[in-house]
Amino acid sequence: MHALPEDHIGVRMARLRRERHLTQKAASDLTGIPYSTYTKTEQGVIAATPHVIAAFARGLRLEVATVVGQPYAEDLRADELDVLIRPIREALDIYDLGADPDVQPRRLEELDDDAEALLVSVRAGKIKKAASNVAGLIEEGTTAAHSLNSTEGWLTLASFYRTAYDVATKLGFSxxxxxxxARMDWAAQRGSDAVLGGMYQYLRALTYLREGKFEIGQRLVTRGLATLQQADESRERDVVVGQLHLGGAVMAGRAHDENKALSHLGEAERIAGTTGEAIKVHYLTFGPTNVRVHRVSVLAELDQYGEAVEATGNLAIPEDWPKSRTSHHYAEVARAQMWTNDLEGSFKSLLQARRAAPQQAKYHPTVRETYAGLEAAHRRLPESFLSFGSWLSAGTGQVA
Known part of the structure; x- marks a missing residue:
């Protein structure tokens, strides 16, 4: 029998509340979560939404990661992913030590190829592969960048740092x-790349989105857009501008600011009409498809779950879309379907999320919380439902 439902977010909220000697009513008042919603979330009657999680974390002055239980230490240990984190942390710490005399870096062209391969691995959902390689490449790239002191060298190092960010984010190490x-920004500044500077602000804004600090996130979106005004006109710049608007749309949606969310979406849609599908531009997957996918996410963040499910109609995910982005989308769809009481459809979407990128799905909080929300109704779902829970808590990271 799987362990997830016994440790869903509601259970954690109750424990954290009691540790602070708060009643449910006091916690409801402190967080601004309606009392009925609060009690049902604690009891596991309804799943915790990102908005509720963020409000609870802010009210009790906690990290969102604490509320959702990340990083999932036991599972990371079982999948032998925990041992890969320390080398990454150590590699990030040597950024300012200059060239290492014991490291003989290869040609920059070879390092560029490796940087590209890392980005491809992450987008394919191969997190363990990227995590296994990135620390050594950061060390090599650090020496190369200091030795060459060229724009190209610093931007290659910035790309390695970005992969470290991707890995840490997907495994829950905020x-x-x-x-x-911070290291990516440091290298990007030395490479004097305004577009990369704008993308840094986008990724930084996402960290605040995950922490439930929406006002700061929106300020970073605004700063990113201002940074990009300094860049020369190009399709690359437009892609990052459009992605910033998509990030701003989700940020506003989670803050339940519908007007701002739809305004950001509208601007992103306008830009996507110009850029077309730009899947590989900084691997942001920007384009008309991503705008439609984000519309689903935004409607779900606004608690408009029926409209979110309706927005998936006739939405075809391209074959060449990154598996990681596809998996994330199906996780969002599963959450919306659960809230519309389409339990079978929700479970099917969870399976699609797993099929697209199993390692990512296993460590995705939305997958876990949606599964926990479905657990109470598992008798109405296929027999494979319980085996899915066993997979989530097993040390494989692969499709069972």
Missing amino acids: DLAQLAL
């Missing part, structure tokens, strides 16, 4: 993700 972002 502190490590923030450190990797």
